[in-house]
Ligand SMILES: C[S@@+](CC[C@H](N)C(=O)[O-])C[C@H]1O[C@@H](n2cnc3c(N)ncnc32)[C@H](O)[C@@H]1O
Ligand SMILES: Nc1nc2[nH]cc(C(=O)O)c2c(=O)[nH]1
Ligand code: SF4
């Protein structure tokens with residue numbers, strides 16, 4: 001298996017249940033719900049994406065022909081800090097287009113706690129420690145269990161109530177970041193207060209100015 005990776009960088013997990021934890025982010029290139037080209041945004045299934053996942057030209061990005069090369073690059077990005085805290089977040093783009101058992105096994109052997117951020121349209125391979133699913137209107141949800149379901153809110157045609165029967169430990173609403181983000185934040189706060197099964201999720205890395 002070879003892998004196309006947009007970027008690999010060390011930061012803090014900014015969202016969800018592992019928030020604040022030092023993490024290597026491995027951002028795979030490519031997504032099945034948008035080409036990533038601005039010209040295609042309005043005809044994409046997912047139209048609100050906040051991320052550049054096109055190409056392999058970011059910091060630490062590249063084409064990795066073997067799983068052990070990518071696992072080594074992730075280990076190198078973690079560097080010589082406390083190995084007992086090793087934590088990697090696979091995101092994208094859509095990471096489940098590329099993340100496979102071989103890469104997961106190599107990182108487990110290196111002692112990494114492995115998280116994934118996925119749109120849920122593909123079933124996750126075994127061995128991931130933290131699955132965060134973020135469903136998108138107009139797509140079919142196949143990964144229907146995990147540690148957290150993190151719904152970007154609001155999305156036309158998606159009612160949070162439709163997800164609460166699924167097998168997730170926590171349900172979070174993440175206000176959609178666009179030109180109306182303040183309105184979306186207010187709406188998400190109100191929804192959580194009326195439906196306390198839902199917890200508010202903020203993108204704290206944007207608030208504190210880290211990648
Ligand atoms: C860029 S996506 C990559 C992972 C995967 N493709 C997915 O959608 O879950 C990472 C996270 O950012 C969220 N996200 C993307 N665009 C956003 C926006 N404009 N506002 C809030 N969250 C957003 C996604 O829903 C997902 O939880
Ligand atoms: N700091 C930080 N935390 C994040 N959590 C999820 C992210 C993502 O793009 O998947 C993200 C990101 O891009 N940066
Ligand atoms: S599914 Fe994820 S990566 Fe793909 S366009 Fe939507 S938010 Fe961006």
Ligand SMILES: [Mg+2]
Pocket residue numbers: 050051
């Ligand atoms: Mg992001």
